[in-house]
Amino acid sequence: MNNRSLPIAKKRSIIQQALIIFTHIPKTAGTSLRHILMQQYGKDAVFMFYDDPTVTTKNADELLNELRSYFQYLPDVNDRNFNGLVKLRAISGHKPFGIHNLLPVDTFHYITLLREPIERVISFYYHVFGRTEHSLESLISWKQSIEFDNLQVRMLSGAGWKVPYGHCSCNMLEQAKHNLLHYYTFGIQERFAESLGTFSRHLGWSQIQMVAENVGINKPKTSNINQQTLHLIAEQNLLDIELYQFAKQLFEERQKILST
Template sequence: MKGELYKLNEDLIIFMHIPKTGGTTLNSIFRRQYEENQFYNHLLPDEMKSKYMELNELDKNNIKAVAGHYFYGIHAIFSRPFSYFTMLRDPVDRVVSLYYYYQSKPAVFPKFKDMTFEEFINKHSEAHNCQTKMIAGLSEPTIDLAKENLRTFSVIGLNERFDESLILMQKALGWNTLEYERLNITKKRPLKSKLSKEFISLIEDNNQLDIELYQYAQELFEQQLQNGLEKKDS
């Protein structure tokens, strides 16, 4: 990660939205920092690329911000200087939230309607080291590559420390306002403290890389806070 927080000027700012990390709320704040024609958001990478290639040069040059559920590497579409930021979450909490989110929307996600929690953890790819996959940019990730990429991010936020993360992003990215309301919250889900040890162990066994990456992200987060305090006091 870069040595101190700074305001980015010409870089294309890319928000890597990892599912169920508070990203919908964060994206609403991110979007408000730009004019409509400056913000580019397509859910599927192939759709993003095809739509981008259809734009004229003026519209391409107007784009300043990109957001979506993209793996690291999406910047290659744009052929411009870039900088990523993201929000991570405790891997056990993220998987639990994801499962109950899918369960709460059977019309949108019908294949999860009758899937048990154990089946979800064992079979669904998003329940297996999803954060590491996205940051490494690979469906079969390595932790070293994920850490290497993460160090290049302009800001790394933590869902569990959401407001502190927003302040860091405001300083680093020059945001004007941080007003928000929580969006896309998974309701009727058990707290981590209420889960059985067996289920927690099952999630942990399937997310060893994410656990290691999250611990590393916590270290980087503390460094960001320290750098921000030093800058404030100087």
């Protein structure tokens, strides 16, 4: 849904009536945002799918059958009045941009949170691999997980896990920027409170209760990571770094407009 040319009030009205699709990028405070989705719309109106995307890639029928098993009143696949016939308000998962193409839905709007890429990779390592004998540097050198390789560009461009490790492109970066501008309300993990204000204004949320969920407790400060490891992470995530800088600048520009 591209409504950039519409008046702001009209655009927000359309967004608030649309199906909200949360692109949950791992280790970006997404679990906290997911709980806020349930606060705002009710648990019964938010569907969450968190199977392993590196193993399972669902087609349209499989996804709809999974939704139907949870929402018994889901209409048939060919019924295009999806939004008007079901109580589903939002879906959330570690799924890249483009999942709207698998759903019989006419109005949709994406949301997401981004995080400084080096911090995100370190947080992911300690969350998933921190209790192993293998160092972060060795796992990145071995290309152990595709989540070490420009994951935010992968998810916002729609490429996801289909592109092999080390093959993300500048075209994917530009597609991610385009999608962020045209389809997303987004926030920045490091500025979570301000980001919630952005979601509230655009999506009509109220009385948000902030809950810290899935917070890493054993992650060392970035300043304690050796420079060789930090350099390696940056090399593997140059596109994510550029996307984050683009998003952060856009976020700050919009915050300044609100404060004037």
